[in-house]
Amino acid sequence: MLLATIRDVAKLAGVSVATVSRVLNKNGYVNKETEQKVITAIQQLQYEPNAVARGLAGKRTGTIALILPDISNPFFPEMARGVEDVAHQLGYTVILCNSDDHGVKERSYIEVLKKKYIDGIIFASNTLDETDVEEMQKNDLPLVILDRAPIQDTFSVVRSKNYEGAQLAVKHLLEVGCKRIAHIYGPQEFLTAKERMTGYEDAVRHLPWYSPSLMVPGNFRIDGGMKAIEQLLSRHPDVDGIFAGNDLMAVGALKALYRLGKKVPEEVAICGFDGIALTEITEPEITTVAQPIYEMGSLAAKVLIEKITATVKANPIHELEVSLIRRGSTKRGRETDE
Amino acid sequence: MLLATIRDVAKLAGVSVATVSRVLNKNGYVNKETEQKVITAIQQLQYEPNAVARGLAGKRTGTIALILPDISNPFFPEMARGVEDVAHQLGYTVILCNSDDHGVKERSYIEVLKKKYIDGIIFASNTLDETDVEEMQKNDLPLVILDRAPIQDTFSVVRSKNYEGAQLAVKHLLEVGCKRIAHIYGPQEFLTAKERMTGYEDAVRHLPWYSPSLMVPGNFRIDGGMKAIEQLLSRHPDVDGIFAGNDLMAVGALKALYRLGKKVPEEVAICGFDGIALTEITEPEITTVAQPIYEMGSLAAKVLIEKITATVKANPIHELEVSLIRRGSTKRGRETDE
DNA sequence: TTGAAAGCGCTAACAG
DNA sequence: CTGTTAGCGCTTTCAA
Numbered sequence: 025m026l027l028a029t030i031r032d033v034a035k036l037a038g039v040s041v042a043t044v045s046r047v048l049n050k051n052g053y054v055n056k057e058t059e060q061k062v063i064t065a066i067q068q069l070q071y072e073p074n075a076v077a078r079g080l081a082g083k084r085t086g087t088i089a090l091i092l093p094d095i096s097n098p099f100f101p102e103m104a105r106g107v108e109d110v111a112h113q114l115g116y117t118v119i120l121c122n123s124d125d126h127g128v129k130e131r132s133y134i135e136v137l138k139k140k141y142i143d144g145i146i147f148a149s150n151t152l153d154e155t156d157v158e159e160m161q162k163n164d165l166p167l168v169i170l171d172r173a174p175i176q177d178t179f180s181v182v183r184s185k186n187y188e189g190a191q192l193a194v195k196h197l198l199e200v201g202c203k204r205i206a207h208i209y210g211p212q213e214f215l216t217a218k219e220r221m222t223g224y225e226d227a228v229r230h231l232p233w234y235s236p237s238l239m240v241p242g243n244f245r246i247d248g249g250m251k252a253i254e255q256l257l258s259r260h261p262d263v264d265g266i267f268a269g270n271d272l273m274a275v276g277a278l279k280a281l282y283r284l285g286k287k288v289p290e291e292v293a294i295c296g297f298d299g300i301a302l303t304e305i306t307e308p309e310i311t312t313v314a315q316p317i318y319e320m321g322s323l324a325a326k327v328l329i330e331k332i333t334a335t336v337k338a339n340p341i342h343e344l345e346v347s348l349i350r351r352g353s354t355k356r357g358r359e360t361d362e
Numbered sequence: 363m364l365l366a367t368i369r370d371v372a373k374l375a376g377v378s379v380a381t382v383s384r385v386l387n388k389n390g391y392v393n394k395e396t397e398q399k400v401i402t403a404i405q406q407l408q409y410e411p412n413a414v415a416r417g418l419a420g421k422r423t424g425t426i427a428l429i430l431p432d433i434s435n436p437f438f439p440e441m442a443r444g445v446e447d448v449a450h451q452l453g454y455t456v457i458l459c460n461s462d463d464h465g466v467k468e469r470s471y472i473e474v475l476k477k478k479y480i481d482g483i484i485f486a487s488n489t490l491d492e493t494d495v496e497e498m499q500k501n502d503l504p505l506v507i508l509d510r511a512p513i514q515d516t517f518s519v520v521r522s523k524n525y526e527g528a529q530l531a532v533k534h535l536l537e538v539g540c541k542r543i544a545h546i547y548g549p550q551e552f553l554t555a556k557e558r559m560t561g562y563e564d565a566v567r568h569l570p571w572y573s574p575s576l577m578v579p580g581n582f583r584i585d586g587g588m589k590a591i592e593q594l595l596s597r598h599p600d601v602d603g604i605f606a607g608n609d610l611m612a613v614g615a616l617k618a619l620y621r622l623g624k625k626v627p628e629e630v631a632i633c634g635f636d637g638i639a640l641t642e643i644t645e646p647e648i649t650t651v652a653q654p655i656y657e658m659g660s661l662a663a664k665v666l667i668e669k670i671t672a673t674v675k676a677n678p679i680h681e682l683e684v685s686l687i688r689r690g691s692t693k694r695g696r697e698t699d700e
Numbered sequence: 701t702t703g704a705a706a707g708c709g710c711t712a713a714c715a716g
Numbered sequence: 717c718t719g720t721t722a723g724c725g726c727t728t729t730c731a732a
Contacts, residue, residue: 029724029725029726030725030726030727031725031726039702039703040702040703040704041703041704041725041726041727042702042703042704042705042727042728043701043702043703044726045726045727045728046701046702048726048727049727052701052702052728053701053702054701054702055701055702058701058702072473072476072477073477073725073726074418074477074479074724074725074726075474075477075478075479076414076417076418076423076477076478076479076724076725076726077418077708077724077725077726077727078725078726078727079414079417079418079708079726080412080414080415080417080418080708080709080710080724080725080726080727081707081708081725081726081727081728082708082726082727082728083708083727085414085478086478087457087478090458094443095433095439095442095443095446096439096440096442096443096639097439098436098439098639100439101433101434101435101436101438101439102434104433104434104458105432105433105434105460108433108458108459108460109460112459112460112471117457117459117474117475117478118457118458119425119455119456119457119458120428120442120446120456120457120458121446121450121455122443122446122447122450133450135410136413136455137455138410139410139411139412139413139414140413140414140423140424140425140455141412141413141414246643275643278645279643279645282645301434301436302640302643305584305613305617305640305643305644306643306644306645307616307617307620307644307645367708367709367710368709368710368711369709369710377718377719378718378719378720379709379710379711379719379720380711380712380718380719380720380721381717381718381719382710383710383711383712384717384718386710387711390712390717390718391717391718392717392718393717393718396717396718411709411710412708412709412710414708414709414710415708415709415710415711415724416709416710416711417710417724418708418709418710418711418724418725418726419709419710419711419712419723419724420710420711420712420724421711421724
């Protein structure tokens with residue numbers, strides 16, 4: 025048996041399809057009694073409107089896309105979950121795209137997505153440039169971008185306070201008694217990496233021990249954190265505090281330090297950034313500046329769907345707070361506040 | 363400017379829409395020259411076929427769904443990546459659904475997905491029952507299921523060798539000198555948990571030290587592994603080997619053991635199951651029976667898309683090999699093979 | 701308040 | 717080998 029169509033419902037209810045459509049979409053005037061007849065017919069036939077036909081006719085598919093670098097990077101699953109949760113709650117479905125931060129791949133996704141009449145896109149990817157954004161704008165595809173500077177007011181942005189967070193990290197390391205704090209920074213094409221680095225610099229620049237060579241590059245991954253430690257310790261064997269640009273590198277730092285026989289936190293304290301779950305499984309657990317990752321995702325979805333349904337398009341910037349989570353990797357018994 | 367339609371192309375090329383459709387879909391006969399004219403017109407107009415219209419007319423949307431319990435469970439991102447990679451490669455788009463292993467939620471997703479004319483579904487969720495499967499079958503929605511017993515030949519299954527893997531784990535623990543091996547088992551409603559437990563039982567049942575009380579329940583999560591260790595050690599303080607039903611519980615076990623001051627691997631060796639990345643970030647790193655998680659995902663996608671495009675529907679069962687990855691958590695210097 | 705009818709853009713007989 | 721045409725199932729004017 026084929027699925028019932030709007031026409032079947034109309035026939036059974038003795039009305040026109042237009043009327044059925046009206047009760048379905050709750051728009052236009054419908055007599056209460058007529059409405060009731062339609063509703064009854066819908067139930068009898070177990071009618072379910074066909075979303076594809078709706079999409080064709082109405083240009084709305086109830087589908088959004090989430091483009092991120094790589095879902096298997098531990099930072100993104102939680103964010104994706106945030107996106108999907110509110111999307112589902114609001115009746116939307118989400119398409120997942122892994123861009124690998126590769127512009128070409130990203131654009132190929134966008135092509136496909138446009139053809140599918142997707143209602144909007146959330147970008148948690150880094151390769152999107154001005155041209156792409158304009159392209160989207162032209163097709164007036166609602167857009168929410170994560171971790172971007174609000175250069176234009178043509179799209180919405182969700183981000184968190186990287187600069188402030190970095191300062192928080194340094195301040196904490198100083199408080200637990202660190203006398204020489206290094207920073208492992210992430211790839212500078214990422215705004216987040218840059219902001220965290222600036223936060224670090226501004227926090228330590230005036231201190232007597234500061235030297236630019238205390239900043240070593242990392243790649244935002246575990247192996248990058250490990251390599252950075254080797255490099256760093258050969259330059260500055262006396263480093264006693266590490267502020268890693270993200271948690272993955274903090275994990276790598278911890279691993280490398282362990283292998284070099286350096287005690288954490290006694291000899292070297294470590295503080296990461298992001299607040300991913302991984303920081304709780306190491307021993308010691310890693311102190312980190314936590315972003316509200318899930319909220320970033322759920323907020324992005326909320327903002328996007330608002331843009332989709334709203335008549336007037338605003339492009340707000342949402343800057344979320346970060347918070348320091350103190351754990352074993354900086355616990356030196358110097359503080360008593362816990 | 364509005365996007366070009368197939369009609370625009372037809373007009374410009376001086377042919378009918380049917381012909382354009384034929385070259386677009388590469389089916390039916392088209393004269394080489396005619397084809398060339400059409401292709402030229404397509405390029406001139408930068409024509410892109412509208413996927414939604416195609417879906418409505420042809421019942422094929424080029425979209426599949428992946429229903430899993432929770433993308434933020436570290437087991438699933440890699441699998442999702444596997445699915446998405448081959449889907450994208452084959453021109454499909456994937457919708458992500460988090461079921462939380464909740465039947466109601468799962469079914470509500472399925473409803474929505476059907477309305478969207480999705481081409482097929484991959485289930486990595488545990489709550490799907492017979493009724494649901496039949497329901498799918500009725501709508502002849504292609505289906506691939508992960509980690510299921512092949513009860514019926516009405517759907518394809520991708521799974522891995524849990525029983526054998528468990529035996530591998532026990533054997534390894536024995537080889538490194540364990541004299542009393544316990545098992546933390548997962549929720550018995552999961553086939554994987556059951557199979558691994560049976561594998562353990564069959565491997566140790568005949569050994570002199572064996573007792574059923576060496577099996578303690580866990581929940582497949584970190585905290586479950588921790589609690590299990592407490593329970594276990596109060597019952598059997600002399601346990602010197604742990605086979606955890608999955609890696610997350612192995613991580614929990616490691617953590618609990620550390621807190622209790624038990625040395626891993628010297629006093630207690632640990633072996634997990636799954637092969638997720640987490641096992642490499644702890645110290646010591648955790649020995650585990652690795653499933654080819656990415657391949658499970660990519661294979662599932664491949665199989666699903668074959669079912670979608672194939673005319674004859676086979677329902678193969680794919681059982682993938684597992685492999686032991688030896689790491690620090692079982693390194694007792696008793697073996698020399700590395 | 702309601703209905704008729706014209707699409708949305710494409711596919712797939714069917715006829716030639 | 718190619719064109720005509722009838723849908724796919726719904727939304728949305730425009731009239732009534």
